Amino acid sequence: MTAIETRGLTKRYDGAPAVADLNLTVDEGEVYGFLGPNGAGKSTTIDMLMDYTRPSTGTARIFGLDVREEASTIHARTGILPDRFGVYGSLTGREHVAYILDANDATGDPETILDRVGLTDAVDQRAGGYSKGMQQRLGLGMAIAGDPDLLILDEPFSGLDPYGVRLVREVVSDERDRGATIFFSSHVLDQVERVCDRVGLLADGELVAEGAPAELRATAGVESRLRIDADADDTALAAVRAIDGVTRITRTDGRIEVVCDAATRYRALEALDDSGATIRSFDVDVGTIEDAFVAMADGEPTAPSEDAP
Known part of the structure; x- marks a missing residue:
């Protein structure tokens, strides 16, 4: 069953579209990352899904229910962490969660x-004394209270330290295992990639691409790179360059970079070793969803560098 569906969803302010003709489908049980820079239209989309603001044109449905006609029913099944979450300073953390329940x-x-x-x-501490990160975590706790069917998180990593960021990822994973659908927006693209089944890339109010993170990296031409710290002569480099699956190889000051598919990495290392190269260390850079976003938002694939001997 479909958890979220929008068709032609558009919101204009003074004639300028904040969200333009958005067609989106999120399946039940899916973790969907709604990605883009600040001002791309992510929060506006969430406001329309929750009926906090009305679309200029288009429709949105959650669990098959029209968001305008069945807002109260939808809200009862949805936990939300808004982007501009604020606490009641005189209430404790316990009282905040108890209120939601x-x-x-x-x-x-x-x-x-x-x-x-x-x-x-x-x-039992009053939330007015919480740090910004603690307030954000309180908001997350309020969102998951009552085991909602749908969890909407708007910029959940905002204000969090590395521990808090990891905690958000763990909560998202646990909620998915429970069977909840998670829809969250973020501009912290590298964190989103770690937990999402699919992502949608939003730029200037338009959905420019959608798919699994690996699919988007491939579509945008984001390449996997094997970086090797080694002493290797031209013969060794030629042996690697001749391997099927190697796109190119470069050498700079004792650092070798091989652009190749995952299945070829071991063969490239083996070829260097067989050719007498001294390999000190290596690492792999598979590229990120952020690389894909930049390429797609600009409307151009990632540009390859030139081969070098």
Whole structure:
């Protein structure tokens, strides 16, 4: 079943489109990353999905329900962390979560929920004394309270330290395992790639590409690179260059870079070794979804560098 579906969804402000003709489908149980720079239209799309703002044209449905006609039913099945989340300073973390559980007529233990988001020691502390990162984690705890069918996270990595970023990824993974659908927007592209089944790339309000991260890297021409610290002569480089699957090979100051597919990496290393090269170390750069986004947003594939001996 489809969790989220939009058709021709458009929002204009003073005649200028913030979101333009968005056609989007997210399946139940899927983790979908809605990616793009600040101002791309991500939060505006979420506001339309939640009926916080009305589209200029087009439609949106969640679990088959029209977002305008069935907003209250949709909200009861959805946990949301908004981009501009704010706390009630006089309430404790426990009271924030208890409020959400009560509002949605849901069951759950606030202390257990706050433990999942790393706030065990601040359960009964007033949220007004929370740091920005703690407030963000509280918002995440409120979003997952009651085990919603759909989890919408708008810039969930905002204000978080590395521990908090890792915690968000773990929560997303756990919620997916539970069977929830997760839709979240972010401009922190490298983090999103680690947990998403599919991603959509939004630029200037338009969906410029969509697919699994690996598919988008391939479509955008983002290349895998094998980087080797080695002493190798021209004969060794020629042996690697002759291997099927090697696109190109360059050498700069004792560093060799081989552009090749994954199945060829071991063969390239083996060829260097067989040719008498001294290999000190190597690493692999598969490229990121950010590389793909930059290429697609610019409307051009990643440009290859020239071969060098």
